[in-house]
Every structure is written in C-alpha cells, then in structure tokens.
Amino acid sequence: MERPAYNYDIVKHFVHWSILWGAVSVLVGVVISFQLVMPQLNFGEYLSYGRLRPVHTNAGIFGFAVGGFFALFYYMVQRLCRVPIWSNGLARFQLWLFNIVIVLSAVTLLLGFSQSKEYHEMEWPIDILITVLWVAFTINILMTIFKRREAQMYISLWFMMAALIGVAVLFVVNGLSVPVTLFKSYSAFAGTNDANVQWWYGHNAVAMVLTVPPLAVFYYFLPKSTGVPIYSHRLGIVAFWSLIFMYLWTGAHHLLWTPIPDWVQTLAMAFSIMLIAPSWGSVINGYLSMNGQWHQMRDNYLVKFFILAITFYGLQTLQGPLQAVRSFSGFIHYTEWVPGHVHMGTMGWITLLICGAFYYLAPRLYGRELYSIPLANLHFWLVLMGQLIYSVSMWIAGVVQASMWHSLNDDGSLTYTFMESVLAMYPYWWIRGLGGVVYLLGIGVFVYNIAMTARGAQASPGAAAQA
Amino acid sequence: MWERNPVIFLLLATAVIMVGTIVTMVLPFAYVNTERDAIASVVPYSALELAGRDVYIKEGCNNCHTQTVRPLVAEVIRYGDYSKSGEFVHDRPHLWGSRRTGPDLARIGGNYPDQWHYDHMREPAAMAPGTNMPPYDFLDNRDVDPELTRRKMEVLGFPYSDEEIQALAGKTDMDAMVAYLQKLGSDIPWREQQRVTLVGELVNPFAGDPAAIVEGRELYERNCAACHGSGLSGGFAADLTALNYPEEIFFRIIHDGIQPLRMPGFATLGNERLWKIVSYMDSEQVAP
Ligand code: HEM
Numbered sequence: 001m002e003r004p005a006y007n008y009d010i011v012k013h014f015v016h017w018s019i020l021w022g023a024v025s026v027l028v029g030v031v032i033s034f035q036l037v038m039p040q041l042n043f044g045e046y047l048s049y050g051r052l053r054p055v056h057t058n059a060g061i062f063g064f065a066v067g068g069f070f071a072l073f074y075y076m077v078q079r080l081c082r083v084p085i086w087s088n089g090l091a092r093f094q095l096w097l098f099n100i101v102i103v104l105s106a107v108t109l110l111l112g113f114s115q116s117k118e119y120h121e122m123e124w125p126i127d128i129l130i131t132v133l134w135v136a137f138t139i140n141i142l143m144t145i146f147k148r149r150e151a152q153m154y155i156s157l158w159f160m161m162a163a164l165i166g167v168a169v170l171f172v173v174n175g176l177s178v179p180v181t182l183f184k185s186y187s188a189f190a191g192t193n194d195a196n197v198q199w200w201y202g203h204n205a206v207a208m209v210l211t212v213p214p215l216a217v218f219y220y221f222l223p224k225s226t227g228v229p230i231y232s233h234r235l236g237i238v239a240f241w242s243l244i245f246m247y248l249w250t251g252a253h254h255l256l257w258t259p260i261p262d263w264v265q266t267l268a269m270a271f272s273i274m275l276i277a278p279s280w281g282s283v284i285n286g287y288l289s290m291n292g293q294w295h296q297m298r299d300n301y302l303v304k305f306f307i308l309a310i311t312f313y314g315l316q317t318l319q320g321p322l323q324a325v326r327s328f329s330g331f332i333h334y335t336e337w338v339p340g341h342v343h344m345g346t347m348g349w350i351t352l353l354i355c356g357a358f359y360y361l362a363p364r365l366y367g368r369e370l371y372s373i374p375l376a377n378l379h380f381w382l383v384l385m386g387q388l389i390y391s392v393s394m395w396i397a398g399v400v401q402a403s404m405w406h407s408l409n410d411d412g413s414l415t416y417t418f419m420e421s422v423l424a425m426y427p428y429w430w431i432r433g434l435g436g437v438v439y440l441l442g443i444g445v446f447v448y449n450i451a452m453t454a455r456g457a458q459a460s461p462g463a464a465a466q467a
Numbered sequence: 468m469w470e471r472n473p474v475i476f477l478l479l480a481t482a483v484i485m486v487g488t489i490v491t492m493v494l495p496f497a498y499v500n501t502e503r504d505a506i507a508s509v510v511p512y513s514a515l516e517l518a519g520r521d522v523y524i525k526e527g528c529n530n531c532h533t534q535t536v537r538p539l540v541a542e543v544i545r546y547g548d549y550s551k552s553g554e555f556v557h558d559r560p561h562l563w564g565s566r567r568t569g570p571d572l573a574r575i576g577g578n579y580p581d582q583w584h585y586d587h588m589r590e591p592a593a594m595a596p597g598t599n600m601p602p603y604d605f606l607d608n609r610d611v612d613p614e615l616t617r618r619k620m621e622v623l624g625f626p627y628s629d630e631e632i633q634a635l636a637g638k639t640d641m642d643a644m645v646a647y648l649q650k651l652g653s654d655i656p657w658r659e660q661q662r663v664t665l666v667g668e669l670v671n672p673f674a675g676d677p678a679a680i681v682e683g684r685e686l687y688e689r690n691c692a693a694c695h696g697s698g699l700s701g702g703f704a705a706d707l708t709a710l711n712y713p714e715e716i717f718f719r720i721i722h723d724g725i726q727p728l729r730m731p732g733f734a735t736l737g738n739e740r741l742w743k744i745v746s747y748m749d750s751e752q753v754a755p
C-alpha cells in the first residue's frame with residue numbers, strides 16, 4: 001500500500017514553539033519564585049509579581065502544554081487514521097494564530113489587561129482569537145477523523161475528541177462578559193455565581209487540558225515506545241467514560257467552606273473521591289502494559305519518561321481527592337501545599353510526558369537519531385530532582401503554614417500573627433527557588449539536545465556508547 | 468456502531484459532560500444571588516471604589532490575597548465574620564482568589580486608617596518588616612479616568628451622580644485603591660456583632676515583673692510601631708509616651724481598638740501578650 005504523505009512539518013513547528021514557550025514559562029516561574037523571597041526583584045509595574053504570575057501559568061498551560069498537544073495530536077491523528085491532515089492550510093493558519101495569541105497574551109497581561117479569572121486572565125478580544133484557534137483545530141482534527149482509512153478509532157482518538165468539545169464548552173461559557181472597552185470587560189456572572197462558574201471551568205481546565213489530552217498521548221506513546229500494546233482496551237474505555245462523566249461535578253472542591261451552596265460542595269467532594277477509580281484505571285493500565293517489559297525502564301530511556309509521568313499522575317489523583325475532603329481542605333486550602341500539588345502535576349506528569357513524546361518524535365521529524373541519549377537521561381534526572389525539591393518543600397511549607405494559621409492559645413487567642421507565618425515560609429521559598437533552578441537546567445539540557453538533533457549534529461562517539 | 472462513528476461518539480461525549488455541568492454549574496443559579504441570600508445593607512461600589520477595584524484586578528492582587536473568610540474558628544478570629552453569599556452580588560468578577568501568600572482581605576475595610584494603607588502600598592516593608600508584598604508606589608502616578616469610570620458604572624448598572632464623577636478628577640489610582648480597600652467587607656455590621664465585652668475586674672497579672680516589660684517592648688515594636696513609632700514616640704498615630712492612663716484603660720484600648728478612629732483591636736493576641744504590652748507602656752509613661 002502506498003504511504004500517505006503525512007504532514008510532519010506542522011508537527012515539527014508546533015514542537016519548536018511549544019518548547020520555546022515552555023522555556024519562557026519555566027524561566028518566569030523561577031523569576032517569580034525569587035520575587036517571593038526578594039521583593040526588590042519586583043521591577044516597576046510591568047514586572048511585578050501580580051502581573052508576572054499569570055504570564056507564568058498561561059505560558060505553561062497554553063504555550064507549552066497546549067502547544068505540545070497541538071503537535072502531538074497532529075502527529076497521532078495522522079498515524080491513527082492513516083490519512084494526512086485534512087487541511088494543511090488550516091493547520092498553518094492555526095500555527096500562526098497560536099503564536100500571535102501567546103505573544104498578545106503575554107504582552108497584555110504585563111500591561112495589566114486582565115479578567116483576573118485564574119487560567120482565563122486574558123481579555124475578551126484574545127478570548128475570541130483563542131476560540132477561533134480552537135475551532136480551527138477542532139475542525140481539522142475532526143475532519144481528519146471523518147476521512148480516516150482505519151476502521152477502528154483507537155482510544156487516543158476518543159480522549160482527543162472529548163478534549164476538543166470539553167475545552168470549547170468550558171472556555172466559552174467562562175469567558176462570557178460585557179465589554180467596556182477593548183481592554184476591559186466585566187464578567188456576565190456576579191459574585192458567588194461567578195466563582196462557581198470559574199471553578200467549574202478552572203478544575204475542568206485541569207481535566208480537559210492537563211488530564212484528557214495527556215492521557216491520549218500516554219495511550220499512544222507508551223505502547224509505541226515499548227513495542228507492546230496497551231494492557232486492556234476495555235479498561236481504557238471504562239476509565240474514559242467514567243472520567244469524563246465525573247470530572248464535571250467536582251469544580252466546587254476549589255470552593256469548600258466558601259458561600260457556595262453546601263450541596264454543591266458535597267457533590268464536588270463525593271465525585272472527587274470517586275474520581276480515584278477512573279484515574280487509576282489508566283495508571284494501572286499503564287503499569288500492566290509493562291508486564292514483562294520492566295527491563296525497558298533501564299534499557300529504553302523513553303520508557304522512564306512515560307512511566308514516571310503516569311506515576312506522578314497516579315500520585316496527583318490520590319492527593320487531589322484528599323484535598324477535596326472538607327476537613328483537609330479547611331487545613332491546606334490557600335497554603336503553599338497547593339503549589340506543591342500543582343507542580344507535581346505540571347512538572348512531573350505533563351512535562352515528563354510531553355518531553356518523552358518529543359524525544360520519540362525527534363528521529364521521525366529530523367530524519368536522524370537523537371543527538372545524545374545520555375543528555376536525555378541527564379535532562380530526566382535534573383527535572384525529576386527539581387520537581388521533587390519543589391513539591392516536597394511546598395508540602396512541608398503548607399503544613400507548617402496551615403498549623404500556624406490554625407493554632408490557638410488556651411484563652412482562644414491566635415498563637416501566631418499572619419506576619420509570623422510569612423516569615424516562617426522564607427526557608428521553604430528559598431529551597432523551592434533552588435529546585436526551580438535545577439529544573440530550569442534540565443529544561444536547558446532538553447532544549448540543547450533537541451536543537452543539536454535538529455541541526456544534524458552528531459554526538460561524540462563516547463557519549464553514544466554510554467547509552 | 469457508535470464506537471466507530473465519530474458523530475455519535477461526539478454527541479454521547481457531549482451529553483456525558485453536560486450532566487455534571489447542569490447539576491453543579493447551571494442549577495446553582497436558581498439559589499445564588501436570589502432573595503434567599505440577599506442582604507439588604509449590601510450596596511454597589513461608588514465610582515471611586517469601582518476604579519480601585521479595577522486597579523486591584525489590573526495589578527493582580529488576587530494572586531496573593533483572597534477575599535473570603537471561611538467559617539473556621541481560627542479564621543473568624545483572625546479576619547472577622549465569615550463571608551456570606553449576599554455580600555458579593557455586585558462583584559463582577561468575584562475576587563475570592565486561591566492563594567494566601569498575603570492575608571485575606573475580605574474584612575480589611577475600616578481596619579486601618581487611610582494613611583496606613585497609603586504608606587503600606589507605597590512601601591509594604593515599612594509597615595510590615597519582612598513582608599514580600601511588592602511596593603505599589605507607581606499607583607501615585609496614574610490618574611483615574613472619570614469618563615471611563617462613568618462608562619463602567621453604566622455597564623454595571625451602579626447608581627452614580629455627576630458630582631461623583633467630577634470628583635474623580637485629580638484622584639490617583641492610589642486614592643481609588645485605598646477607597647476600595649476601606650469598603651471591603653464593611654457592608655454588614657460584623658464588628659458590632661463580634662465585639663467581645665470585657666467583664667470583671669481587669670488586673671495586670673504581670674504587675675512588677677521586669678521580664679514582662681522586655682517582652683512587651685518586643686511585642687510593641689512588632690505590632691504597634693508601624694503606626695505609633697518605635698519606642699512609643701509617635702508616627703502618623705499618636706505619641707503614646709505621656710498618656711498616663713490607668714492600666715485598665717490601656718488594656719481596653721488595645722483589646723478593642725478605637726473603631727471610629729480606625730485603631731485596630733488586638734484581642735487576637737490574647738490577654739497575656741496584651742498585658743505585657745500594657746506593662747511596657749506603663750513603664751515608659753512620662754509626666755505630660
Ligand atoms: C482526581 C484528580 C484530581 C483531583 C480530585 C484534584 C483536586 C484538586 C483540589 C481539591 C484542588 C484545590 C486545592 C486547594 O486550593 O485547596 C486542586 C488544585 C489544583 N490541581 Fe488538582 N486534582 C486532581 C488532579 C490534578 C491533575 C492531574 C492536575 C494536573 C496538573 C491538577 C492540577 C491542579 C492545579 C493546577 C490546581 C490549582 C488550582 C488553583 O488553585 O489555581 N490536579 N486539585
């Protein structure tokens with residue numbers, strides 16, 4: 001059979017831009033983590049913490065993660081459907097628009113144009129551009145699927161399609177607002193309603209951007225890297241439907257103990273706990289796929305990335321439900337604990353997975369072997385160390401902080417002032433910053449390795465032999 | 468079959484996603500911001516306060532500060548009465564936040580004199596040594612745009628008068644920010660409701676204890692010096708060296724604060740520490 005002319009070019013471009021925005025995000029992450037220990041690093045209004053932090057989160061989630069998923073979806077959809085992308089022109093348009101949107105977002109956020117809703121800070125004109133971007137992507141992927149030459153739809157395609165509609169619904173509803181000027185709008189919802197809509201969105205951004213697409217990637221790239229199929233397709237299917245059903249009920253676990261109606265909070269708590277099952281369905285599916293293949297953890301550098309990624313996903317989906325329990329939330333909500341949770345997900349699960357998949361793609365995109373496997377291993381260990389230092393220090397910090405906030409004297413007065421709890425955080429913030437630097441080094445190694453591969457450089461023979 | 472037909476698959480997946488959405492996101496609209504949770508005393512923002520709120524959004528204060536007090540013991544003691552749904556009906560968007568790098572601000576209104584906020588916003592470390600809150604002195608250089616603010620009031624449907632808009636001329640973003648902060652959480656009379664009445668005889672348990680004076684000085688420097696100056700010498704709030712009040716009066720002032728003058732109460736420090744501060748103040752009084 002003749003080989004269809006897959007469009008790897010577009011995949012390559014998305015890979016490059018995703019890596020660039022990822023590096024920007026991590027760099028800004030390091031900057032803001034040092035701003036927290038050295039407030040003199042807040043240079044003027046444009047580079048103060050309150051404006052830089054959204055640049056960090058949005059560059060990470062939308063620039064790096066979503067950009068990476070654009071690349072990986074375009075790769076997977078062609079392979080799984082055995083047809084080229086439906087429209088190369090549309091994909092090209094999407095690439096341009098994507099980068100324009102990211103640049104506009106960064107610039108407007110630094111200028112202070114913000115809706116203030118977490119992970120949805122950009123003002124309405126950019127919202128519209130993002131919607132166009134997403135519709136273009138959705139049409140292209142769906143049309144490719146409609147025109148496929150493979151009768152089966154592999155489970156990765158399911159996850160992809162669910163993400164496409166999920167994000168569209170969430171993003172549009174949460175973005176509803178009334179413009180005042182080009183740079184300012186007011187939410188269509190008020191107060192408690194607005195908070196509830198926002199966290200319905202916020203949590204499902206986690207679901208539809210940081211869980212469902214990476215699972216699509218995982219289900220495809222793990223078997224591809226190990227050479228053995230996924231353990232159980234049926235388990236995957238059951239996990240899929242229950243996952244996308246349950247996730248939408250849980251937004252209010254970000255709002256426990258707030259004025260949101262109690263029954264909404266209770267539902268969120270219950271469904272969060274139930275979410276352990278479908279989440280671990282995928283984790284176990286991944287582990288069991290390794291049956292008889294565990295030696296590959298040593299022999300095949302790619303497998304390390306995927307297995308560690310799914311392990312962090314597993315830990316993340318145990319810790320998350322715990323945080324969704326009212327009593328525990330009362331303790332750790334608002335504390336440093338939460339950034340610990342967040343970065344195990346973003347730095348452990350998302351980044352390891354996307355980087356692993358990019359390594360897998362590298363030989364296929366550049367037509368030659370990866371520049372250096374030892375460097376890939378170094379990258380792995382650096383980001384792993386960086387992430388563990390980050391998360392562990394923040395968990396401890398969160399518990400210390402929470403204890404100080406809740407501690408009472410015998411006469412019912414507070415043991416610590418707020419300021420005392422701030423001062424107690426400094427050592428942990430320093431350690432976190434250090435972890436960030438280690439992580440940044442790892443990303444530097446990654447960028448170097450990919451760049452050298454792209455340039456067609458050959459690693460020294462000695463380095464290759466160590467692999 | 469459906470698992471091979473993307474159209475059917477998409478419809479099914481959408482339906483599955485919509486169930487939780489409808490129950491937990493759409494349905495609450497029937498309960499929230501209705502008569503059930505309405506509070507009569509809650510009023511919309513004035514033009515200046517609204518301008519300040521938009522500065523708060525612009526600067527991303529919500530990245531470090533929350534605006535909801537939860538009904539948890541320590542939290543209510545620390546910040547004040549827990550937040551009620553009806554207090555937020557005019558908030559578009561809500562600013563509840565998700566991180567407390569800094570303290571909750573839902574009840575900050577009326578806690579401090581305006582001057583404290585001006586000084587703190589310009590240089591937070593001057594009022595709270597060791598804080599990592601960034602300085603916002605640049606707000607002094609930005610003017611509020613009266614016409615833009617009028618448009619905002621109209622979009623939001625808040626009542627305003629022409630005088631109110633005219634009065635915005637010459638106001639800076641800093642003025643607006645302080646006005647907004649002073650409004651936060653003060654729509655309901657929570658302070659009056661939460662006031663603890665001191666009963667019985669108030670006697671200093673540390674009378675004549677020199678160690679208490681030393682500790683008291685430390686406590687004073689940490690909690691009071693930002694307003695009253697180091698060593699009671701006076702800052703933008705009164706010099707405290709020549710008051711010569713009885714200890715009981717000192718205690719009452721520190722415990723309750725002086726609300727109309729926005730001297731904050733310090734009951735949360737606990738009686739022991741308050742008495743130590745009293746001991747210290749007592750030891751430093753000179754004849755007027
Ligand atoms: C079963 C799965 C999960 C559950 C039940 C869950 C639960 C939670 C809860 C309750 C919070 C709020 C913590 C607080 O503020 O007190 C939270 C925050 C967060 N989680 Fe998870 N989590 C899960 C998985 C994940 C995954 C896989 C990621 C991927 C990166 C993730 C990313 C985040 C982020 C970014 C936040 C911070 C939101 C914010 O406050 O800005 N979570 N999660």
Ligand code: HEM
Binds near residue numbers: 027030064
């Ligand atoms: C060197 C690596 C990184 C460093 C040093 C870093 C640092 C930080 C800091 C200091 C914060 C603010 C935490 C706070 O509110 O106290 C933050 C928040 C956040 N970061 Fe990162 N970050 C890094 C990597 C990443 C990556 C790769 C992603 C996403 C792909 C990411 C996503 C986020 C998110 C979603 C939040 C919001 C968390 C919340 O609301 O609780 N970060 N990061």
